[in-house]
Amino acid sequence: MATIELNGRTYTVDENGFLQEPEIWNDDVARDFATTEGITDMTDEHWVLVRYLRDYYLKYGIAPMVRKLCKETGFRLAQVYDLFPSGPANGACKVAGLPKPTGCV
Amino acid sequence: MSMTYLDNAATSFPKPEETYVFMDQFYRTHGVNPGRSGYDLCMETGQLVDDTRKLLARFFNGTDSDRLIFAYNSTDALNLALLGMLSSGDHAITTTVEHNSVLRPLYHLSQHAGVEVDHVPFDANGFVDPDALAARFKPTTRVVAVNHASNVIGTVQPIAEIGRRCREHGIRLVVDASQTAGKIPIDVQAMNVDVLAFTGHKSLMGPTGIGGLYVQEGVEIRQLRAGGTGVRSAQRAHLVEYPWRLEYGTPNVLGIAGLNAGLKWIEKTGLAAIDAHEMRLMRRLVDGLHEVPNVSLYCQDSLDNHIAVMAFNLDGFEAGNTGTILDVDHNIACRTGLHCAPMVHEQLGLDKIHGAVRFGIGPFNTDDDITAAIGAVGEIAAVRAKKMTRTRG
Numbered sequence: 001m002a003t004i005e006l007n008g009r010t011y012t013v014d015e016n017g018f019l020q021e022p023e024i025w026n027d028d029v030a031r032d033f034a035t036t037e038g039i040t041d042m043t044d045e046h047w048v049l050v051r052y053l054r055d056y057y058l059k060y061g062i063a064p065m066v067r068k069l070c071k072e073t074g075f076r077l078a079q080v081y082d083l084f085p086s087g088p089a090n091g092a093c094k095v096a097g098l099p100k101p102t103g104c105v
Numbered sequence: 106m107s108m109t110y111l112d113n114a115a116t117s118f119p120k121p122e123e124t125y126v127f128m129d130q131f132y133r134t135h136g137v138n139p140g141r142s143g144y145d146l147c148m149e150t151g152q153l154v155d156d157t158r159k160l161l162a163r164f165f166n167g168t169d170s171d172r173l174i175f176a177y178n179s180t181d182a183l184n185l186a187l188l189g190m191l192s193s194g195d196h197a198i199t200t201t202v203e204h205n206s207v208l209r210p211l212y213h214l215s216q217h218a219g220v221e222v223d224h225v226p227f228d229a230n231g232f233v234d235p236d237a238l239a240a241r242f243k244p245t246t247r248v249v250a251v252n253h254a255s256n257v258i259g260t261v262q263p264i265a266e267i268g269r270r271c272r273e274h275g276i277r278l279v280v281d282a283s284q285t286a287g288k289i290p291i292d293v294q295a296m297n298v299d300v301l302a303f304t305g306h307k308s309l310m311g312p313t314g315i316g317g318l319y320v321q322e323g324v325e326i327r328q329l330r331a332g333g334t335g336v337r338s339a340q341r342a343h344l345v346e347y348p349w350r351l352e353y354g355t356p357n358v359l360g361i362a363g364l365n366a367g368l369k370w371i372e373k374t375g376l377a378a379i380d381a382h383e384m385r386l387m388r389r390l391v392d393g394l395h396e397v398p399n400v401s402l403y404c405q406d407s408l409d410n411h412i413a414v415m416a417f418n419l420d421g422f423e424a425g426n427t428g429t430i431l432d433v434d435h436n437i438a439c440r441t442g443l444h445c446a447p448m449v450h451e452q453l454g455l456d457k458i459h460g461a462v463r464f465g466i467g468p469f470n471t472d473d474d475i476t477a478a479i480g481a482v483g484e485i486a487a488v489r490a491k492k493m494t495r496t497r498g
Contacts, residue, residue: 066429066433067433070433070434076433076434077429077430077433077434078430078434078485078488079488081426081430081488082488082492085492087426087429
């Protein structure tokens, strides 16, 4: 399994850079992974999306469909891409500590 | 917000009301196995199958409706044709503008049947030069397989000219008319086409699961399957006469009924009127997208010899992302990626950026749809441009 060092901390990740130890996720881990998206400052808007994804994943074990993400959070998808340049799946889910989605978000 | 459907190159949607109504009505009253028995209902169902063969043969200006073969779709029909026409040691020529419905059967033949395959590139405007194609002819060339119109860039190939060169050399021309049948006129005689493959669910306005071939007189395709025909059951070998030679088992009666209704709708509406409507909208769409900053269009400089199918990208933004935003934020349905036509994207250099966004216009699209599409792409482009400015700043 690959590892990645972010802000002096080492994480086990898959080949796409997604966290492999969901149990260690916390806000600091999110901030560390946000740097891989070029995000140096996690705004309130970033946190709204990350917390929604995190809560949904913990409840259902999968990432939500992208339409649901937008509907429940009130964001337009273009805004999600604005906040997470790699998009909801490869960006926001990665920061939220979810495994790489296979076809939902 | 109602959906704007611009994925007609994948399948036309919606269908004419006549297609839905006739399929429902016919299957309720005639859903029996045609050509297997002699009771009246069975004969009537068989009559619809025959009538639809005649309609289609006439539609393509074929001379013998028995040589109109029903298959599942274009891919199925092209497999019947290409695998039944080529053998070890043969040479086949195709183009880089093809769909996988041609590319993959030919690749299969090259890998497993000793068939040599050449791919002729298209020019900067998306057209195949008949002379460049003819320059690849060899003594072993048996088949040229060409897409009538691209499912990515919408360019209509000079089939009659390619066909003339094939005829001069005794080479068979197989044409994939998936995108054109029901959009623009097809005359297999005037265009020198030996085998025409079509699908029913796109511009012919039928349902999925029905398509076929028209095989010109004098062209023989080896049968690759065998089975029930409903005719001469005591005979051990599969029948060699058309259409049974290339049809196996109970036909798709419901699909044929839908295709019958779709064809009648096209004849009532008029091919010229359908094409004029779609190309007027296409002109607006292309002109509108040209005005959007950072939009790249491919092979759309002129719309001469085009159908209403086009591909584009927002610079620096993956097609899949654009398509998802069009869907989620704007309720616009389109197709992104490689469109089952990988060599088109390779030649345009789009394979490295995961393809393009495709809009396909159909007869039921409206000016409002085009306005919505141009507006949506413009909005996405503006958001991207703002972000790029911020990033640079």
